[in-house]
Amino acid sequence: MKIWIIFKKELKDILRDRRTIMMMIIFPLLIAPAIITGVSKVQMMQMKKAQEKKLKLHFIGKEYAPNLFQEFVSSERVVMIPRIQKDSIQHYIQEEFIDAVIEVSSHYSLALGQNRKASIKLYYKGSDSMGITRKRVEQIVERRERIIISERMEKLNLDLDIVDAFEVERIDVSSSQEKIGKAAGGFLPYIFIIFGFMGAMYPGLDLGAGEKERGTLETILSSPASRFDIVMGKFLVVLTAAITTSFIAIGGLYLAVQQFPDIPVEILQVIQDVLSLKVFLMIVGLVVPVSAFFSAIILSLSIYAKSFKEAQSIVAPLNIIIIFPAIIGTIPGIELNHITALIPVLNVSLAAKDVVAGIVDPILMAEVYGSLFLLAGLSIWFCVNRFNREETIFRN
Helix, strand or coil, X not given: CHHHHHHHHHHHHHHCCHHHHHHHHHHHHHHHHXXXXXXXXXXXXXXXXXXXXXXXXXXXCCCCCHHHHHHHHCCCCEEECCCCCHHHHHHHHHCCCCCEEEEECCCHHHHHHCCCCCCXXXXXXXXXXXXXXXXXXXXXXXXXXXXHHHHHHHHCCCCHHHHCCCCCCCCCCCCHHHHHHHHHHHHHHHHHHHHHHHHHHHHHHHHHHHHHHHCCHHHHHCCCCCHHHHHHHHHHHHHHHHHHHHHHHHHHHHHHHHHCCCCCHHHHHHHHHHCCHHHHHHHHHHHHHHHHHHHHHHHHHHHHCCCHHHHHHHHCCHHHHHHHHHHHCCXXXXXXXXXXXXXXXXXXXXXXXXXXXXXXXXXXXXXXHHHHXXXXXXXXXXXXXXXXXXXXXXXX
């Protein structure tokens, strides 16, 4: 079959290029583990650093709330900073000279004496340390609050439980796979969407604009193979590169998760259950059509471009276009339905979340697969149509 001959010929040419091997195999195999381990380690280091650092606090109105002030003084890893002008508080916090300021009103003791709520203001920089500074200060305040409430209940001869009208027992009926799947499923589409696009990009540019620039396209056009055979052979090579890159990246991510020492054993067990044969085959069903869509579009634009450089400038903006729907898919409340199942890339992101979580709606999934394969088919038709035009191929 001529398509198969073209495919083997183009695949051999692509695999001889070290840059292709780097983009298809080495880069995704290294970058995916680097992302998961790097981000996790940096986040944990920052959290640990924020938890262990000594907070520099300033207290306004300590004469009105000596007990609360003493609660802060006696706390570990807290340094009280004296003598700060009130009108300079925000400047000091913004410049990180201090971490937070606690201000109590002059009516603090009076309010507590009348069993009312006392006013406390907390100045802090919410953008720093993932909110840990605020949480640490509030923990100290809540500790003092519990003491005051206990004293009030004791004076009134009341049981502390009287302030609670309900005892709510929370029973989460979602399985461990659903919990992990909803979290990991939001990240998983990024891997095979972005890396699938990257895997298709370099071979697609090289097999179209690259061959036009090198002058080798005319040689293959003079062969007995039809235009359709040539474009399908090239397309299958690009598609193979896209799918291979996606799954190498997912494999690298899986290996990184297994090797990461701080991930609990139960989470690793759930991840292994998630990556079962059934889930794997369903993910393949999502990867193949979206990769076909990317491959056909990139190859079409590559054939249209006059040079490799022009092709790169045309294809580069597509990175933003494909990332945007994937980001929307991670927003809470955006679920797979009959409308979102028809939106390219977004449907892949939402469907992947459901697949990994194990809550698949067969009708919606059929709609996703149908729309993806239809879109891929239209993309291939568009690619063949562009390749059959003389003015497109010989724009040079």
